[in-house]
Amino acid sequence: xxxxxxxxxxxxxxxxxxxxxxxxxxxxxxxxxxxxxxxxxxxxxxxxxxxxxxxxxxxxxxxxxxxxxxxxxxxxxxxxxxxxxxxxxxxxxxxxxxxxxxxxxxxxxxxxxxxxxxxxxxxxxxxxxxxxxxxxxxxxxxxxxxxxxxxxxxxxxxxxxxxxxxxxxxxxxxxxxxxxxxxxxxxxxxxxxxxxxxxxxxxxxxxxxxxxxxxxxxxxxxxxxxxxxxxxxxxxxxxxxxxxxxxxxxxxxxxxxxxxxxxxxxxxxxxxxxxxxxxxxxxxxxxxxxxxxxxxxxxxxx
Amino acid sequence: xxxxxxxxxxxxxxxxxxxxxxxxxxxxxxxxxxxxxxxxxxxxxxxxxxxxxxxxxxxxxxxxxxxxxxxxxxxxxxxxxxxxxxxxxxxxxxxxxxxxxxxxxxxxxxxxxxxxxxxxxxxxxxxxxxxxxxxxxxxxxxxxxxxxxxxxxxxxxxxxxxxxxxxxxxxxxxxxxxxxxxxxxxxxxxxxxxxxxxxxxxxxxxxxxxxxxxxxxxxxxxxxxxxx
Numbered sequence: 001x002x003x004x005x006x007x008x009x010x011x012x013x014x015x016x017x018x019x020x021x022x023x024x025x026x027x028x029x030x031x032x033x034x035x036x037x038x039x040x041x042x043x044x045x046x047x048x049x050x051x052x053x054x055x056x057x058x059x060x061x062x063x064x065x066x067x068x069x070x071x072x073x074x075x076x077x078x079x080x081x082x083x084x085x086x087x088x089x090x091x092x093x094x095x096x097x098x099x100x101x102x103x104x105x106x107x108x109x110x111x112x113x114x115x116x117x118x119x120x121x122x123x124x125x126x127x128x129x130x131x132x133x134x135x136x137x138x139x140x141x142x143x144x145x146x147x148x149x150x151x152x153x154x155x156x157x158x159x160x161x162x163x164x165x166x167x168x169x170x171x172x173x174x175x176x177x178x179x180x181x182x183x184x185x186x187x188x189x190x191x192x193x194x195x196x197x198x199x200x201x202x203x204x205x206x207x208x209x210x211x212x213x214x215x216x217x218x219x220x221x222x223x224x225x226x227x228x229x230x231x232x233x234x235x236x237x238x239x240x241x242x243x244x245x246x247x248x249x250x251x252x253x254x255x256x257x258x259x260x261x262x263x264x265x266x267x268x269x270x271x272x273x274x275x276x277x278x279x280x281x282x283x284x285x286x287x288x289x290x291x292x293x294x295x296x297x298x299x300x301x302x
Numbered sequence: 303x304x305x306x307x308x309x310x311x312x313x314x315x316x317x318x319x320x321x322x323x324x325x326x327x328x329x330x331x332x333x334x335x336x337x338x339x340x341x342x343x344x345x346x347x348x349x350x351x352x353x354x355x356x357x358x359x360x361x362x363x364x365x366x367x368x369x370x371x372x373x374x375x376x377x378x379x380x381x382x383x384x385x386x387x388x389x390x391x392x393x394x395x396x397x398x399x400x401x402x403x404x405x406x407x408x409x410x411x412x413x414x415x416x417x418x419x420x421x422x423x424x425x426x427x428x429x430x431x432x433x434x435x436x437x438x439x440x441x442x443x444x445x446x447x448x449x450x451x452x453x454x455x456x457x458x459x460x461x462x463x464x465x466x467x468x469x470x471x472x473x474x475x476x477x478x479x480x481x482x483x484x485x486x487x488x489x490x491x492x493x494x495x496x497x498x499x500x501x502x503x504x505x506x507x508x509x510x511x512x513x514x515x516x517x518x519x520x521x522x523x524x525x526x527x528x529x530x
Contacts, residue, residue: 095503136450189394190473190493191451211451229451230494231503239357239495 083251104137139212152254159255170204184208196224329367341411362398397474410517420518443509457488
């Protein structure tokens, strides 16, 4: 079963502390996940103003909007200075991402994609590799939303807790992850992205992808991304992609966001396993009942 | 500054005729530009030209040479898997060197004929195939703007069919990857580094402007060689 992954709500450090426990996430996901046909939408209707950083519970809106929105960045456009300039955000979010949103809405109006969630459009337009025109814009909208939420003012540092444990387990050390992620980002020829992902075998891995391709269509759960299209770094770093990548890792990356995403993925995996167990149990009961021909059916037994 | 460039051009001109020879392996050096960095303004800024030439093209050459040395080594050792693994680096960096070498020759300052439309057999062939130079430009600009991510838009001549062709390639794939008999006439770089500092996200504006500095004289020479 393929798991579609939504963007987490940005938890601003000024929020009153909320314990992010497995239980709270599972209970939240149960209601939203099992009721939405297959996907969690990115929380498009959370129109956070750029200056306002509210604490919001992760909520998956049930209303269907006819068009895709330009989701505000989780922080003001100058909040990542001096590591990523306001000018870059103004163009990257205000022109490039806005362009993808506007062009996507033009493409899907009146088609079977109209009214669908971004995630649904991405999977359907990827069309198992035989890509339809809407894919590029849809995937790029999603990728950029995920990218902004992969960073925060005062980012960098090192991960901790469960995330660090898995990093040590699957990469040997945090330094080794940094090295591999840097290499993937540096050697992505042309435009594209580098990702930290959670795979089906429940291991972490680093992958890179070209142009608009993202882990959703590769059947991985994305945890972190860096945009290595030239427009992401050219105004601030010119040709020096390597400097941009190390600045991203030293000063911008939000390991908090990555940890939250990891917990969400693990919760979904646990839910799925429990569901599979329940089904297996039910199958066993039914099999027993069907084999048992000597006793008459007694509805009170169940 | 012009004098210094002239002197450099002379010296490097001599050197580039004799690519370095290391242990019999031919490696490459950055070809000099036939004009100053600022000479293509306002169509392409001097900043962009300098970065594009001294940093981007130079990096392709540096990495191409490195890949060639590693390939040479792998071949000598009979290490087939390394040789194969190097192919993408060779295609990318070698392609980058080939493509940019063509690009610099495709451009000329307006006072040296840049933008002057083609006459002679190429002008005639364009009118036959596309209706007019203006229509060809519109077609190339539309295809160039539509390139997803990084790549190039080309005017080519198919040397077998003696026919003009408009093509696009992704990343640094050389034109031959689209057809072995395609000879590049004009290549326009639509990687973001080719225009971002000046035109930002508005690639169509860059494509409109670049035609003011296209060196049609050089393009005609190439065409006439393939289609005499």
